[in-house]
Structure formats: C-alpha cells, structure tokens
Amino acid sequence: MRLNELRDRPGARKVPKRLGRGIGSGVGKTSGRGHKGQKSRSGGASRIFEGGQMPIYRRLPKRGFKNPMRREYAELNLDRLQRAIDAGKLDPGQPIDADVLVKARVVRRALDGVRLLGRGELKQAVTIEVVGASRSAVAAVEKAGGKVVVVGGTATEPEA
Numbered sequence: 001m002r003l004n005e006l007r008d009r010p011g012a013r014k015v016p017k018r019l020g021r022g023i024g025s026g027v028g029k030t031s032g033r034g035h036k037g038q039k040s041r042s043g044g045a046s047r048i049f050e051g052g053q054m055p056i057y058r059r060l061p062k063r064g065f066k067n068p069m070r071r072e073y074a075e076l077n078l079d080r081l082q083r084a085i086d087a088g089k090l091d092p093g094q095p096i097d098a099d100v101l102v103k104a105r106v107v108r109r110a111l112d113g114v115r116l117l118g119r120g121e122l123k124q125a126v127t128i129e130v131v132g133a134s135r136s137a138v139a140a141v142e143k144a145g146g147k148v149v150v151v152g153g154t155a156t157e158p159e160a
Helices: 078-086 098-103 135-143
Strands: 074-077 114-117 127-133 147-154
Touching (some): 074 078, 074 098, 078 135, 127 135, 135 147
C-alpha cells in the first residue's frame, strides 16, 4: 500500500444535502424548513423559548446558596495510602505531602489541598502533611506510630 492509494472506507464520507437548488432537488425553495416563522429564519430559534409557556428554568424553584469561594479538597483514605506504600509508589520514610501524592498518582490533583479520611488502616509509620484530617484518620496514623501535620486547614471534624 502506498500513500497515493489511501482511501476512506466506503460510506465514511457522506455527501451533504445541497439546499435551495430548485424544486427538482427535493430540498429547493424553503430548503426543508417549511414556511415562515422563527425556525425558518437564519439564526434559528431560541433553545429556551417554549412558545410563550413559562420556561422550565423559571418554573423550577431555586433554593439555597452556592458559595463561589467554596474550597474543594482531594480526599485520601488510609487504605489507598497503604496500597500506594505497598506498591512502592510512596516512601514511608520521607514526609508525604500533596505534591508527592500527585507525582505518585495517588490523587489526581491537589485542588485546594488534600484531606485525610479514616477508611482502612495503616501498617507503617508515616509523616503526612495535609490541610485537613478526620479524627479517626489522625488516631489511625498515630496508632501506627506516624504523625499528621496539618498545614493551614482543620485538624479534626466533628464525628456525626
């Protein structure tokens, strides 16, 4: 096969309809748009207009408050941290922070910081720097002989 012999697979390229090319073409005159009205004009119709009926975005109630300054944290559970240590992605002897976790692909991105959560258990002593940690996570890390360093966030959350 040569470059000049390359072809699309049959049916890969469809010839577009040529609109407005006389009555004999089947799509002449009004080009399949019918007669008059907003939808027949160029620019088309408004996607949200519902023919004078109250539009859905105005019928549905808006409730609550969306804080534009809300912080989003990357959540990290202890079982995932232990799995990364077992796989050799993380060195338990070195301090573990957000950059190390992202480089090791334990968390995808740090967002506004990493928050340590208490699911699972830890077998090695590690020093981990996070912006927040739950009480159960701090207790589990300290039980394994490690240390949780909280930088600029909250150390504990109230247990519900």
